[in-house]
Amino acid sequence: MANKELSENIEEYLEVLYKYGNKETYVSTTTISKRLEIAPGSVTQMLKKLEELGYINYIPYKGANLSDKGFKVAQKITRKHRILEKFLTDVLNVKPENVHIQACDMEHSLSDEAERAMCHILEHPDICPDEKPIPPCDFDFNSCEDCVNEEKDIEEIGVRKSNLISIADLYLNEKAEVSFIRGDSYILKKLMSLGIAIGTPVKLNNASEDKSSLNISVNGSDVEISGNIANNVFVSVL
Known part of the structure; x- marks a missing residue:
């Protein structure tokens, strides 16, 4: 199922850090504030909270980047967003100008089962309509062929321990x-x-x-x- 332990707000922060930073690059408070349209002071407070929870590394006046724990969550929500964009575009023929916002609204509630089904229907897409790479799923498979041929229910399929x-x-x-x-x-x-x-x-x-x-x-x-x-x-x- 979709991760119900995290609020949509937290997932949005992690998604921004995934998009604009990496393990060597810290994303500034100003950048996060502009992308999420949230006051800098509120961003700083959330970053401190996310560091306490182990999702990010935060340095005052420098910014933040994702920890391994945060990377896993951010990669998963980014994947769901881009899979949804592909599905809304290629299958449902939603107007291009509406695709991103609808994917934003749906990504937080999309179940792992539905995500996997969409991936199968779309035949394992590698890029979204904006030509951004779609991250890998976190199911414990070696290849898409293994996933397609696996008949177990989603609850029986394990997830990878390491980030890819x-x-x-x-x-x-x-x-x-x-x-x-x-x-x-x-x-x-x-x-x-x-x-x-x-x-x-x-x-x-x-x-x-x-x-x-x-x-x-x-x-x-x-x-x-x-x-x-x-x-x-x-x-x-x-």
């Missing part, structure tokens, strides 16, 4: 291990031809400025891959 990012989001020379691959059997076979499978150690060597092309080490060998492929291969940082 795409290869495209790695820092230069950062080492990781492939943990999830998005896509159908064609994608799986294509990646296998490059030596990339679940458990494969990888390292980002270089990337074009727009990350449309990346050079990675796969089991010690250099491989060139497109940004489209990189955005569908998710890794655990070592």
Whole structure:
């Protein structure tokens, strides 16, 4: 089910930090205030609360970024938002100017079961209508093929313990291990031809400025891959 332990307000804060920050970049109080249209003083109080709850790291006059705990929540709500945008656009034909606000209204109550069903209907989408990458699900599968073929109810399916990012989001020379691959059997076979499978150690060597092309080490060998492929291969940082 959708996370009922957190208020929509808290989820909105975490979502902003996910969108504008990373583990090395702190998002300023001013930026959060503008994005959420909330007074800076109120933002500061909430950031202190979120740090006490373990969802963020907060430094006065510098801002905040997500802890591992906060990242998991923020990635999940961002995924639901972008899946909803894709569903509202491609299936329900909602007008483009209405899609974002409707997704915002629905993301906090969307159940995990409904999210999974939408993903299946949309055939594992990797980008939303705004061409932003859709984060991976947190179900304990190695690939979308495994998810499609699994007949267990959602309550019986476990969730991953570790947070995943795409290869495209790695820092230069950062080492990781492939943990999830998005896509159908064609994608799986294509990646296998490059030596990339679940458990494969990888390292980002270089990337074009727009990350449309990346050079990675796969089991010690250099491989060139497109940004489209990189955005569908998710890794655990070592």
